[in-house]
Amino acid sequence: MKNIPNSEIWFLTGTQHLYGEGPLLQVTANSQSIVDQLNASGRLPLKLVFKPILTRPEEIRATLLEANNNSTCAGVITWCHTFSPSKMWINGLLQLRKPLLHLATQFNQDLPWAEIDMDFMNLNQAAHGDREHGFIHARLRLPRKVVVGHWSDFEVQDRVAAWMRVTRAWADWQNGRYVRFGDNMRQVAVTDGDKVAAEARFGFSVNTHGVGDLRAVMEAVNDASIDTLCAEYEATYEVAPALRKAGDRHAILRYNARQEIGLRSFLEEGGFTGFSDTFEDLHGLAQLPGLAVQRLMADGYGFAGEGDWKTAAVVRAMKVIADGLPGGASFMEDYTYELNPSGQLVLGSHMLEICPSIAEGRPRLEVHPLGIGGKADPARLVFDARPGAAVNVALMDLGNRFRFLVNEVDAIKPPHDLPKLPVARAVWTCRPDFKTAVGAWIQAGGAHHTGYSYAVTAEHIEDLSEIAGVEVAIIDAETRTREFRQQLRNNEIYYHIAPGLGRM
Ligand code: MN
Numbered sequence: 001m002k003n004i005p006n007s008e009i010w011f012l013t014g015t016q017h018l019y020g021e022g023p024l025l026q027v028t029a030n031s032q033s034i035v036d037q038l039n040a041s042g043r044l045p046l047k048l049v050f051k052p053i054l055t056r057p058e059e060i061r062a063t064l065l066e067a068n069n070n071s072t073c074a075g076v077i078t079w080c081h082t083f084s085p086s087k088m089w090i091n092g093l094l095q096l097r098k099p100l101l102h103l104a105t106q107f108n109q110d111l112p113w114a115e116i117d118m119d120f121m122n123l124n125q126a127a128h129g130d131r132e133h134g135f136i137h138a139r140l141r142l143p144r145k146v147v148v149g150h151w152s153d154f155e156v157q158d159r160v161a162a163w164m165r166v167t168r169a170w171a172d173w174q175n176g177r178y179v180r181f182g183d184n185m186r187q188v189a190v191t192d193g194d195k196v197a198a199e200a201r202f203g204f205s206v207n208t209h210g211v212g213d214l215r216a217v218m219e220a221v222n223d224a225s226i227d228t229l230c231a232e233y234e235a236t237y238e239v240a241p242a243l244r245k246a247g248d249r250h251a252i253l254r255y256n257a258r259q260e261i262g263l264r265s266f267l268e269e270g271g272f273t274g275f276s277d278t279f280e281d282l283h284g285l286a287q288l289p290g291l292a293v294q295r296l297m298a299d300g301y302g303f304a305g306e307g308d309w310k311t312a313a314v315v316r317a318m319k320v321i322a323d324g325l326p327g328g329a330s331f332m333e334d335y336t337y338e339l340n341p342s343g344q345l346v347l348g349s350h351m352l353e354i355c356p357s358i359a360e361g362r363p364r365l366e367v368h369p370l371g372i373g374g375k376a377d378p379a380r381l382v383f384d385a386r387p388g389a390a391v392n393v394a395l396m397d398l399g400n401r402f403r404f405l406v407n408e409v410d411a412i413k414p415p416h417d418l419p420k421l422p423v424a425r426a427v428w429t430c431r432p433d434f435k436t437a438v439g440a441w442i443q444a445g446g447a448h449h450t451g452y453s454y455a456v457t458a459e460h461i462e463d464l465s466e467i468a469g470v471e472v473a474i475i476d477a478e479t480r481t482r483e484f485r486q487q488l489r490n491n492e493i494y495y496h497i498a499p500g501l502g503r504m
Pocket of ligand 1 (some may be wrong): 305306333350449
């Protein structure tokens, strides 16, 4: 994927001078060994960097300030090998601005029952060292992820790996730039929000450009590059005969290629990682970009329609999280329902812009009328999304805070052919069941626009919310309506009060 941050994670070991130099040399060797073996495990998406063991407040502070200022350090993992008095971490932790994971582990997996003596006990004291460490995190109200278990345990490694993916997405957001062509779709509420609050909270900026700026870049695209891209379309997709080089609607495909090349160059020149447009503001364009947007999403750009910059940023974050994993991620919209009591389903789609990274099989490239907006017919990729466990993720601005909302769903093969539906689509069942999930989603003010992915999990979004310090509500197999509603009420109070408790 293009423009993905080059990120690494620092591994920090807490200890102290109480036990003499010999044990400290052992702590260094053990810690280095953990880092080496975790890097060799093949289960971590980011490189783990060993840092010299930390024994004094000034070392801790200097290391954490260095982490803040190091552009490749996406986060820090802390662990206390021996009993590390964590009062000495206060000053450093209060200044830490990078994501924090506390790995509560121990160098030895098995207790040497027959050999254990006080030297072993003094060296392997994470059982209380990590509790002392956890106390200071709790006392300072620090956001963090806690992972518990032996460092060689696959479940432990996978939870660390999930967090690493999120730290890279967070780093991406800190430099994230989103362009919004035109404004919000008229009269729509949930797609809008406070861009200033979002930049302060999440790091990314959203700025507008007139669609005429894009048109000027599109007009500068030369015919030779359009020829090349059209040939690529014919090689990559099942292209409708009318759109092919000899077809009577080939001019439409050429216009779509012009849009793609223009959009791509506009995004590259502006250093943008995502964008939004709206069918209500296409002044000077012949049609709403469909194919172009689908292909740019497949290359890693965040996107959402109708001016929805929040969902564009969510889709981008999900793409960075999912980088290197099978499954894909896309902009999605809950479009229409199958309400037969014997099997209630959601059919998700959009007017055009579903990312082919979630496609089952080779997409078809077709042209059809759009039905709204009164513009020319746009080309688009048409496909079914693959079956499998997936998530829908929405981000809403509730006025006093942002709320992430996640629903775990199970995509299925569409139960019937959809011969007249001219757009890409996904069909899914909701966990725990349709009525509970949709009811909870609506109670939570969940948007109709989401980021949809087979690779991203609820754990990723929990980690992202923790780092950002925002609410997350999860609808999964365990969700019960009464508890969910009460959780939303409790969160109203918690997030009202929490800013006053922070970093005390
Ligand atoms: Mn929409």
